[in-house]
Every structure is written in structure tokens, then in C-alpha cells.
Amino acid sequence: MPRARAGGGARQLQPRRPAGAPRRRHRPGRGDAxxxxxxxxxxxxxxxPAGDLFAVGARRVGAQRPVAVGDSPWDARAAHAAGLEVVLVRSGGFCDELLRAEAPDAPLHDDAADLLARLDGSPLGR
Known part of the structure; x- marks a missing residue:
């Protein structure tokens, strides 16, 4: 799930792709923006669930106060392992109980549209 941004922060994407799987050829398009x-x-x-992906991503974009957006318990665990705050979205097919088990205090949104509608009050908008 792409990381949203507010106030000029950088966005970083971590697609689900197993290690060693072929990379897709980059096709310039709307996502580049x-x-x-x-x-x-x-x-x-x-x-x-190690925090390496989030930590490397934060360094690559020069994030001063990175916030992870995730839709799975592994995303929440990885964010915490990297020392990042996390915002959760119910788009990964996991029940609230599993999401909350990893991040009990994290904001939890129905979908990306809900997150965007509440962006100013979320860690991404602060």
C-alpha cells in the first residue's frame, strides 16, 4: 500500500513481492506522482516482520518523522521494529482483533479513502 503524505513529506512504496521474485519493469504513469x-x-x-523494509524506505526518502501505513499484522510489527509509528487500514483482509494485537493504539481506518478523509487528525497529517 502506498504511503500517503501530508505537509511535503516523501512517499515510499513497499510492494508485496517475495525475495528473488522478478521485478516488474517500471512503467511511468500516474503512480509516479x-x-x-x-x-x-x-x-x-x-x-x-523485521523492520528493515520500513527503515530502509525511511532513509531513502529522507523522512524526518516516518509513519508507516499498513494493512496487516506484519506491517504493524515491522513498523514497530523499525521504531516507526503506524497507521492501519482494513484493506488486507485481517480482522481488527489481529491488527489491534500488534498495534493496539494505532489509528485504524476502513480503507484508503477513510484515511485520506481523516488525514489531518492522523499521524500522517501532524
Whole structure:
């Protein structure tokens, strides 16, 4: 899920792709306007739930106060392992109980539209 931004922050994408899987050829398009960097399992020693993906992504975009957006318990665990605050979205097919087990205090949104509608009050908008 792409990371949203507010106030000029950078956005970083971490697509779900197993380590060693072929990379897709980059096709310039609308997504270029909302993604400043891409980090995959090939860029780190340990993938989620380790925090490496989020930590490398934050460094690549020069984030001063990175916030992870995730839709799975592994995203929440990886964000915490990297020392990042996390915002959760119910788009990954996981029940609230599993999401809350990893990040009990994280904001939880129905979908990306809900997150965007509440952006100013979220960690992404502060």
C-alpha cells in the first residue's frame, strides 16, 4: 500500500513481492506522482516482520518523522521494529482483533479513502 503524505513529506512504496521474485519493469504513469522511492525484499537482509523494509524506505526518502501505513499484522510489527509509528487500514483482509494485537493504539481506518478523509487528525497529517 502506498504511503500517503501530508505537509511535503516523501512517499515510499513497499510492494508485496517475495525475495528473488522478478521485478516488474517500471512503467511511468500516474503512480509516479505519488511514490518517491520503492523498497522490496531484495533491498534488505530481513523482510517483514523485521523492520528493515520500513527503515530502509525511511532513509531513502529522507523522512524526518516516518509513519508507516499498513494493512496487516506484519506491517504493524515491522513498523514497530523499525521504531516507526503506524497507521492501519482494513484493506488486507485481517480482522481488527489481529491488527489491534500488534498495534493496539494505532489509528485504524476502513480503507484508503477513510484515511485520506481523516488525514489531518492522523499521524500522517501532524
Amino acid at each position: 505519488v511514490v518517491d522511492a520503492v523498497t522490496t525484499a531484495d533491498d534488505v537482509e530481513a523482510s517483514k
